[in-house]
Amino acid sequence: MIQIKEYSGHIRNWKQLCQELSIETDLSREEREARILVKAYEKWGSDMADHMHGMFAFALWNEEENKLFCLRDQFGAKPFYYYVTESGEVLCSGSIRKIIENSSFKKELNEEILQIYLSLTYVAGENTFFKGLKKLMPGCHLTWQNGKISIVRYWKPEFKPDNSKTLDMWADEIHETVKLMMDEIKTDDETAHSFLSGGVDSSYVLAMSDVQMTNSCGYEEERFDESRLARETADLLGRGHSTCIINPKDYFDIVPYVMYNMEQPLGDASAIAFALGCIATAKSTKLCYSGEGADEFFGGYNMYRNAERYGENLKTFYVGNTNIMKEDEKKKILKNYNEDILPINLVKHIYEETEGLDPLTKMSAVDIQVWLDGDIYLNVDKMSTAAGLEIRMPLTDRRIFDIASRLPSEYKVNEEQNKVAFRTAASKVLPESIAFRKKLGFIVPIRIWLADSNYNGDVVRLFNSDIAEKFFNMDEIHAIFDEYINGNSDNWRKVWTIYTFLVWYEEYFVKR
Numbered sequence: 315m316i317q318i319k320e321y322s323g324h325i326r327n328w329k330q331l332c333q334e335l336s337i338e339t340d341l342s343r344e345e346r347e348a349r350i351l352v353k354a355y356e357k358w359g360s361d362m363a364d365h366m367h368g369m370f371a372f373a374l375w376n377e378e379e380n381k382l383f384c385l386r387d388q389f390g391a392k393p394f395y396y397y398v399t400e401s402g403e404v405l406c407s408g409s410i411r412k413i414i415e416n417s418s419f420k421k422e423l424n425e426e427i428l429q430i431y432l433s434l435t436y437v438a439g440e441n442t443f444f445k446g447l448k449k450l451m452p453g454c455h456l457t458w459q460n461g462k463i464s465i466v467r468y469w470k471p472e473f474k475p476d477n478s479k480t481l482d483m484w485a486d487e488i489h490e491t492v493k494l495m496m497d498e499i500k501t502d503d504e505t506a507h508s509f510l511s512g513g514v515d516s517s518y519v520l521a522m523s524d525v526q527m528t529n530s531c532g533y534e535e536e537r538f539d540e541s542r543l544a545r546e547t548a549d550l551l552g553r554g555h556s557t558c559i560i561n562p563k564d565y566f567d568i569v570p571y572v573m574y575n576m577e578q579p580l581g582d583a584s585a586i587a588f589a590l591g592c593i594a595t596a597k598s599t600k601l602c603y604s605g606e607g608a609d610e611f612f613g614g615y616n617m618y619r620n621a622e623r624y625g626e627n628l629k630t631f632y633v634g635n636t637n638i639m640k641e642d643e644k645k646k647i648l649k650n651y652n653e654d655i656l657p658i659n660l661v662k663h664i665y666e667e668t669e670g671l672d673p674l675t676k677m678s679a680v681d682i683q684v685w686l687d688g689d690i691y692l693n694v695d696k697m698s699t700a701a702g703l704e705i706r707m708p709l710t711d712r713r714i715f716d717i718a719s720r721l722p723s724e725y726k727v728n729e730e731q732n733k734v735a736f737r738t739a740a741s742k743v744l745p746e747s748i749a750f751r752k753k754l755g756f757i758v759p760i761r762i763w764l765a766d767s768n769y770n771g772d773v774v775r776l777f778n779s780d781i782a783e784k785f786f787n788m789d790e791i792h793a794i795f796d797e798y799i800n801g802n803s804d805n806w807r808k809v810w811t812i813y814t815f816l817v818w819y820e821e822y823f824v825k826r
Contacts (some may be wrong), residue, residue: 399559476720507599635689776817
């Protein structure tokens with residue numbers, strides 16, 4: 315007998331699977347997906363994910379064989395963690411809190427991760443901030459039997475550029491596949507909203523959907539505010555629009571809530587705004603779409619235009635979308651620094667796997683496997699779950715990636731534009747002014763707010779706390795903060811990354 319011990323996710327191709335596995339289709343979603351997991355495992359075993367599309371992480375217990383089988387989806391859209399107790403028992407869940415609340419869990423800080431965090435602003439790789447607690451990496455499955463754990467990487471992103479097609483042919487393939495995604499993303503009896511920014515990804519998802527209401531975050535500071543562009547897009551497509559205006563007080567007040575529910579610290583300033591957006595959106599719907607995935611798949615970040623210039627030098631420094639502190643600086647500020655804990659070590663295997671491919675493809679491979687998992691998908695999952703909101707990401711799909719993996723880099727990025735083929739596909743249903751609008755990013759006025767003594771009181775408190783004294787050389791972190799206050803606005807990321815770690819530590823090791 316197969317029992318489902320843990321499950322989180324949404325299986326998109328459930329109709330096809332129900333037919334293949336002889337499952338009734340008139341069941342509730344919960345019953346249907348439970349039966350799919352059990353029957354897929356019985357039929358395909360550890361190969362079951364090859365037949366499934368969507369986002370999922372789960373643990374199945376095979377009672378006859380006394381075997382635990384855990385699996386995480388190809389891109390890591392759903393988190394999953396495991397811990398081996400002193401008695402050899404395996405604790406596993408998509409929630410760290412659920413594991414550490416078990417009486418068999420020994421809660422200790424894994425301080426070495428702080429070195430990684432100060433560079434990346436998120437936790438990358440399989441290790442976490444809790445000693446012994448591991449992350450099951452994307453595209454991997456775990457088997458525990460007879461006291462032994464075996465982990466297999468069943469999928470990895472592979473790139474095989476195909477130069478036989480024109481730009482228009484690629485755009486047609488993207489567009490037809492997005493149509494398929496939108497047909498699968500929900501059932502007819504479900505009603506969804508959609509997050510909407512000023513960018514092409516969320517606008518394309520909206521244009522291809524039947525969503526009638528959109529949601530965005532905005533600020534009183536006009537130069538940071540994308541909500542006006544979002545409203546223009548919603549109006550153009552005949553959809554409703556709601557804006558959550560975020561002020562600095564609300565932003566700073568919710569930081570402890572975010573770090574607690576994130577379960578590991580995250581120094582991405584947009585995560586706080588996203589949390590507020592999820593809370594506001596959850597008041598009017600329980601299902602929402604979001605556009606994550608396209609940037610990493612199709613070359614969406616402006617820095618990708620520098621790929622050719624970086625060339626082979628990439629593998630000496632590029633560890634993902636953010637890298638804010640170098641080793642010399644971390645040596646100065648940390649009381650305990652380990653020369654062997656280097657962010658670049660986390661991605662060496664990716665450079666080995668992409669040997670011979672062009673620099674843009676290498677950057678994309680790193681971001682798909684490190685940045686998406688450690689920052690983007692973690693944020694989406696944890697903040698939506700905390701708010702009681704389910705988020706589905708139509709563009710995060712193996713079939714969408716399959717196109718991107720074959721798409722030559724010249725159709726991803728050129729001198730004038732990024733995401734060229736993707737934008738060309740989107741222009742089939744969007745005006746060119748939206749489809750080819752310059753990428754703005756989910757920006758937050760934190761660069762300004764963090765220097766304001768009306769709002770940064772908690773930052774000052776923690777920078778002068780016993781917690782900070784425990785990990786940092788106080789003169790060094792105070793120098794970073796003082797430089798920021800005195801006009802070096804580029805230091806805000808360093809201040810924020812240190813602060814979010816201190817907030818998280820206080821939540822998990824002081825208050826609880």
